[in-house]
Amino acid sequence: MCAVGTPGNTAEVTGIGGKRHSRADTVVLVIAHKGFWTYVLGAIWDPEGGLFVVHFSPHILYPFFLFFTLSEIIRQLIKIRHGYSRQGHHLQRYYYLYYVSAVAYEANKPLVIEDVEVAPPQAGEVRVQILFTALCHTDAYTWSGKDPEGLFPCILGHEAAGIVESVGEGVTEVKPGDHVIPCYQAECKECKFCKSGKTNLCGKIRGATGVGVMMNDRKSRFSVKGTPIYHFMGTSTFSQYTVVHDVSVAKIDPQAPLEKVCLLGCGVPTGLGAVWNTAKVEAGSNVAIFGLGTVGLAVSGRGCKSSWCCTNNRIDIDTRKFDRAKEFGVTEFVNPKDHEKPIQQVLVDMTDGGVDYSFECIGNVSIMRAALECCHKGWGTSVIVGVAASGQEIATRPFQLVTGRVWKGTAFGGFKSRTQVPQLVDKYMKKVNQTPTPNPK
Numbered sequence: 365m366c367a368v369g370t371p372g373n374t375a376e377v378t379g380i381g382g383k384r385h386s387r388a389d390t391v392v393l394v395i396a397h398k399g400f401w402t403y404v405l406g407a408i409w410d411p412e413g414g415l416f417v418v419h420f421s422p423h424i425l426y427p428f429f430l431f432f433t434l435s436e437i438i439r440q441l442i443k444i445r446h447g448y449s450r451q452g453h454h455l456q457r458y459y460y461l462y463y464v465s466a467v468a469y470e471a472n473k474p475l476v477i478e479d480v481e482v483a484p485p486q487a488g489e490v491r492v493q494i495l496f497t498a499l500c501h502t503d504a505y506t507w508s509g510k511d512p513e514g515l516f517p518c519i520l521g522h523e524a525a526g527i528v529e530s531v532g533e534g535v536t537e538v539k540p541g542d543h544v545i546p547c548y549q550a551e552c553k554e555c556k557f558c559k560s561g562k563t564n565l566c567g568k569i570r571g572a573t574g575v576g577v578m579m580n581d582r583k584s585r586f587s588v589k590g591t592p593i594y595h596f597m598g599t600s601t602f603s604q605y606t607v608v609h610d611v612s613v614a615k616i617d618p619q620a621p622l623e624k625v626c627l628l629g630c631g632v633p634t635g636l637g638a639v640w641n642t643a644k645v646e647a648g649s650n651v652a653i654f655g656l657g658t659v660g661l662a663v664s665g666r667g668c669k670s671s672w673c674c675t676n677n678r679i680d681i682d683t684r685k686f687d688r689a690k691e692f693g694v695t696e697f698v699n700p701k702d703h704e705k706p707i708q709q710v711l712v713d714m715t716d717g718g719v720d721y722s723f724e725c726i727g728n729v730s731i732m733r734a735a736l737e738c739c740h741k742g743w744g745t746s747v748i749v750g751v752a753a754s755g756q757e758i759a760t761r762p763f764q765l766v767t768g769r770v771w772k773g774t775a776f777g778g779f780k781s782r783t784q785v786p787q788l789v790d791k792y793m794k795k796v797n798q799t800p801t802p803n804p805k
């Protein structure tokens with residue numbers, strides 16, 4: 365929140381103007397100047413005859429020297445209210461925006477809805493208006509204080525979709541107005557990791573995102589009353605606006621419904637990719653999936669390509685989730701609470717020696733062990749997807765590996781984010797477009 369707009373502060377109000385604008389009817393602005401800055405303290409417009417207070421208080425400030433005309437300010441306000449319009453976007457990256465974010469001040473304490481100052485994007489950065497954000501277990505994990513990389517205060521969130529609002533110098537692959545999915549797993553296409561062809565991990569900005577800052581100046585673009593707020597996973601999507609590195613944003617089909625495809629920012633690709641890219645599950649395989657959240661559901665009959673007839677043993681402690689999983693084409697369910705024997709033994713008995721593949725989608729190291737040990741001797745592969753708390757370690761008898769079981773892990777399902785997230789969106793859109801619309805009768 366800017367100082368001049370803080371309740372109780374005084375400012376010289378240097379302009380109150382009204383203007384008819386083609387896209388927004390009557391607009392009234394309250395403008396104040398203080399030193400170097402010009403502030404828009406509020407805006408009121410009348411879209412349908414009644415007065416309507418716009419939620420901008422006090423959201424915009426810009427350097428005095430730019431000398432915006434009233435109509436330019438109105439245009440900018442309208443753009444922000446109604447989404448991007450092509451006119452004048454070259455000016456946008458000078459603005460500090462004041463928007464609402466959910467700030468995690470301390471581990472395990474309620475998030476606080478705050479007016480957060482979102483600084484303009486610097487070179488190689490992109491400021492994104494987040495329109496939809498989902499909640500992944502990893503957000504809850506870091507919020508809980510169990511993440512060794514967890515920093516507070518921070519803005520959590522990493523599974524989202526939005527629209528580019530402005531870009532910093534040198535950004536060429538996205539422009540204002542582009543529909544995007546922020547990518548917590550970056551893809552620079554230049555670093556040792558990206559060039560290796562062996563991994564989707566990217567090294568370019570990881571050193572900055574792991575400590576909650578932007579790479580350019582090792583500082584945050586978020587602040588509340590002058591106090592910096594850390595970024596999270598390079599995305600921080602629990603905010604109406606966020607700033608990300610250009611290597612952390614995937615441009616997608618503008619026709620795609622953002623409220624749906626935001627899930628392609630984490631949970632769904634993670635599950636699908638664990639099956640397709642990491643385990644490379646073959647047709648007819650026998651699969652056990654531990655945990656029926658978003659990730660576990662994505663490692664589902666669909667993840668295994670249901671036409672391949674994988675046998676899925678879905679394991680969760682909450683049987684209410686089995687009904688949802690049935691919608692994904694899964695027929696067999698196991699609740700460890702229904703059995704006295706260790707779950708790995710139950711599965712080995714059920715599957716004539718063990719499953720071909722297993723996926724741990726919980727983040728529990730005991731279950732990771734069970735997931736490995738329920739695999740078939742000689743070839744069974746277990747993929748760790750879940751993220752475990754600080755200090756936790758996995759264990760098994762080395763004999764499990766000596767006798768041919770393989771333990772693997774996956775991050776973002778092995779997908780190269782900027783290249784493959786748009787492809788996943790296209791795949792989704794193709795499916796949606798091919799699905800016949802229900803007969804209205």
Ligand SMILES: NC(=O)C1=CN([C@@H]2O[C@H](COP(=O)(O)OP(=O)(O)OC[C@H]3O[C@@H](n4cnc5c(N)ncnc54)[C@H](OP(=O)(O)O)[C@@H]3O)[C@@H](O)[C@H]2O)C=CC1
Nearest residue numbers: 501502655656657658659680681725726727750751775776
């Ligand atoms: N590697 C990667 O790239 C990614 C990893 N993750 C991680 O994957 C994991 C899953 O994420 P997400 O799907 O969002 O999480 P959810 O919380 O949505 O799902 C986890 C599920 O596991 C169930 N569960 C908890 N304990 C047990 C148990 N002992 N036995 C069987 N089932 C259990 C939960 O039940 P209940 O709700 O009743 O507790 C819940 O249904 C998390 O650890 C997350 O951090 C997520 C995304 C990407």
Ligand SMILES: N[C@@H](CCC(=O)N[C@@H](CSC=O)C(=O)NCC(=O)O)C(=O)O
Nearest residue numbers: 500502511512513549570630751775776
């Ligand atoms: N900060 C944690 C590790 C968290 C973690 O493993 N994150 C996954 C993605 S989870 C998404 O919801 C990941 O991609 N890891 C690779 C990476 O580079 O972070 C810790 O330190 O334990």
